[in-house]
Amino acid sequence: xxxxxxxxxxxxxxxxxxxxxxxxxxxxxxxxxxxxxxxxxxxxxxxxxxxxxxxxxxxxxxxxxxxxxxxxxxxxxxxxxxxxxxxxxxxxxxxxxxxxxxxxxxxxxxxxxxxxxxxxxxxxxxxxxxxxxxxxxxxxxxxxxxxxxxxxxxxxxxxxxxxxxxxxxxxxxxxxxxxxxxxxxxxxxxxxxxxxxxxxxxxxxxxxxxxxxxxxxxxxxxxxxxxxxxxxxxxxxxxxxxxxxxxxxxxxxxxxxxxxxxxxxxxxxxxxxxxxxxxxxxxxxxxxxxxxxxxxxxxxxxxxxxxxxxxxxxxxxxxxxxxxxxxxxxxxxxxxxxxxxxxxxxxxxxxxxxxxxxxxxxxxxxxxxxxxxxxxxxxxxxxxxxxxxxxxxxxxxxxxxxxxxxxxxxxxxxxxxxxxx
Amino acid sequence: xxxxxxxxxxxxxxxxxxxxxxxxxxxxxxxxxxxxxxxxxxxxxxxxxxxxxxxxxxxxxxxxxxxxxxxxxxxxxxxxxxxxxxxxxxxxxxxxxxxxxxxxxxxxxxxxxxxxxxxxxxxxxxxxxxxxxxxxxxxxxxxxxxxxxxxxxxxxxxxxxx
Numbered sequence: 001x002x003x004x005x006x007x008x009x010x011x012x013x014x015x016x017x018x019x020x021x022x023x024x025x026x027x028x029x030x031x032x033x034x035x036x037x038x039x040x041x042x043x044x045x046x047x048x049x050x051x052x053x054x055x056x057x058x059x060x061x062x063x064x065x066x067x068x069x070x071x072x073x074x075x076x077x078x079x080x081x082x083x084x085x086x087x088x089x090x091x092x093x094x095x096x097x098x099x100x101x102x103x104x105x106x107x108x109x110x111x112x113x114x115x116x117x118x119x120x121x122x123x124x125x126x127x128x129x130x131x132x133x134x135x136x137x138x139x140x141x142x143x144x145x146x147x148x149x150x151x152x153x154x155x156x157x158x159x160x161x162x163x164x165x166x167x168x169x170x171x172x173x174x175x176x177x178x179x180x181x182x183x184x185x186x187x188x189x190x191x192x193x194x195x196x197x198x199x200x201x202x203x204x205x206x207x208x209x210x211x212x213x214x215x216x217x218x219x220x221x222x223x224x225x226x227x228x229x230x231x232x233x234x235x236x237x238x239x240x241x242x243x244x245x246x247x248x249x250x251x252x253x254x255x256x257x258x259x260x261x262x263x264x265x266x267x268x269x270x271x272x273x274x275x276x277x278x279x280x281x282x283x284x285x286x287x288x289x290x291x292x293x294x295x296x297x298x299x300x301x302x303x304x305x306x307x308x309x310x311x312x313x314x315x316x317x318x319x320x321x322x323x324x325x326x327x328x329x330x331x332x333x334x335x336x337x338x339x340x341x342x343x344x345x346x347x348x349x350x351x352x353x354x355x356x357x358x359x360x361x362x363x364x365x366x367x368x369x370x371x372x373x374x375x376x377x378x379x380x381x382x383x384x385x386x387x388x389x390x391x392x393x394x395x396x397x398x399x400x401x402x403x404x405x406x407x408x409x410x411x412x413x414x415x416x417x418x419x420x421x
Numbered sequence: 422x423x424x425x426x427x428x429x430x431x432x433x434x435x436x437x438x439x440x441x442x443x444x445x446x447x448x449x450x451x452x453x454x455x456x457x458x459x460x461x462x463x464x465x466x467x468x469x470x471x472x473x474x475x476x477x478x479x480x481x482x483x484x485x486x487x488x489x490x491x492x493x494x495x496x497x498x499x500x501x502x503x504x505x506x507x508x509x510x511x512x513x514x515x516x517x518x519x520x521x522x523x524x525x526x527x528x529x530x531x532x533x534x535x536x537x538x539x540x541x542x543x544x545x546x547x548x549x550x551x552x553x554x555x556x557x558x559x560x561x562x563x564x565x566x567x568x569x570x571x572x573x574x575x576x577x578x579x580x581x582x583x
Binding site: 024040041045048049050066072074122124126139141143145154192219366367384386393 | 435437439440443444445447448449450462463481482485486487488489490491493494508510511512515516519520564566575576577580581
């Protein structure tokens with residue numbers, strides 16, 4: 001019986017010829033990641049371990065991004081804890097405010113995540129790096145601590161679901177619509193404990209940013225990881241951003257999958273997840289009554305990349321955010337921010353009446369920079385619309401693409417750019 | 422391993438870690454402080470009523486969403502000795518084992534146990550007894566490797582003993 005792409009990467013990192021679903025293995029780690037929420041707990045746990053220091057100072061990434069620039073005194077204390085740990089252990093990849101970005105946009109951009117890697121991160125959206133053909137998965141702080149100390153982690157080898165993508169998405173349909181469609185189809189636990197392996201000729205019609213968005217939200221279907229084959233576009237991306245050696249793994253032809261789906265990208269429509277679960281999806285055509293909103297957020301590890309900002313700018317150019325609506329745009333990294341400035345995107349946003357912020361996870365998890373009041377509604381390009389996620393327990397989040405979010409900011413209700421004048 | 426005996430707090434599908442411990446409290450990592458806000462966005466009464474040794478029961482995909490270890494930490498620090506669910510989200514599952522919070526997957530128990538029932542869980546055998554209703558269920562036993570981590574009360578002690 002053949003192995004899936006994920007199983008091959010795990011076998012190689014466990015020093016095994018062959019692994020099968022359900023097997024417990026210990027794998028060597030290429031990168032261990034933490035942020036300002038999860039790292040302090042990990043650092044505290046690591047201090048209890050009988051170890052001298054970290055396993056490899058170049059293979060740990062510490063990215064304060066959730067509540068930075070520090071939103072309050074307690075957050076400042078957390079960031080101080082992370083900073084001091086990074087200095088004490090001479091962590092190469094510690095990213096201070098000014099060079100930081102949202103971790104899952106930043107690490108690929110900095111070349112720290114490449115095909116064939118095994119990566120754990122104390123953040124659930126660590127699955128993002130599957131876009132480059134890496135096995136990457138979210139863990140908690142204690143796993144992060146053990147990973148930093150030993151360079152190893154235990155895994156149960158996952159079975160997989162195969163998603164065969166065919167066709168080309170139409171204008172205003174992006175990676176976000178693809179993944180929301182899939183989550184709507186299989187549910188928030190549809191891929192529980194499993195790999196989501198994306199294959200098919202349709203992948204050639206998805207940009208790297210589309211693929212990052214799709215892999216990023218594998219966790220919202222309960223997936224252990226989401227992973228793409230390594231094609232020319234992925235290789236080009238890695239060569240541009242990284243000096244690390246990458247290894248291309250391919251699924252065996254006789255690999256076994258629990259389920260297989262074929263998705264024709266040309267038939268997808270702009271898709272929106274209604275409160276309070278990412279599986280509550282409707283296409284723009286299925287929304288028959290106006291959903292009046294108060295706020296729009298364009299950003300996050302899901303949709304704060306350059307493609308996303310370009311798309312939002314295309315919609316907002318020459319138009320204006322509706323009076324009374326707050327439109328908050330957050331480039332995910334400093335490099336994206338700078339490029340958006342050079343391309344004139346920031347000017348378009350500001351002239352349209354949007355606010356542009358320094359990189360932060362802030363509003364996505366109800367931290368700061370866009371908290372919702374009771375009864376308020378937000379169209380957001382983020383990844384979760386759980387109860388209270390962005391503020392008051394009686395507020396509502398509608399997950400959507402940057403195109404839909406930007407159009408909604410103009411009309412003040414959930415809209416597609418195709419519905420604008 | 423020990424047994425847990427206590428009153429049940431029952432919840433439904435897809436209890437996410439944002440409602441277990443909202444992010445607005447994640448500027449702290451103090452277990453006692455986190456415990457005071459546990460479950461408050463879906464059950465304001467939980468922290469007022471919960472007592473040491475109580476048991477949490479939910480249906481499918483418990484602990485989905487964010488990887489915050491603060492979620493099982495808050496549940497454990499609130500006094501809960503065991504969580505039973507039809508299924509757990511995988512990061513929560515890892516985190517609970519890693520911090521030494523016993524959890525058991527058992528669809529039948531998750532369906533049959535109601536809020537307020539008195540329940541006894543034997544971690545060695547995986548037997549779950551509903552003392553209120555007089556029913557008994559067999560939960561999925563942990564693989565030996567995970568049992569060792571739980572017996573050490575978490576991954577840190579397990580690594581130290583290795």
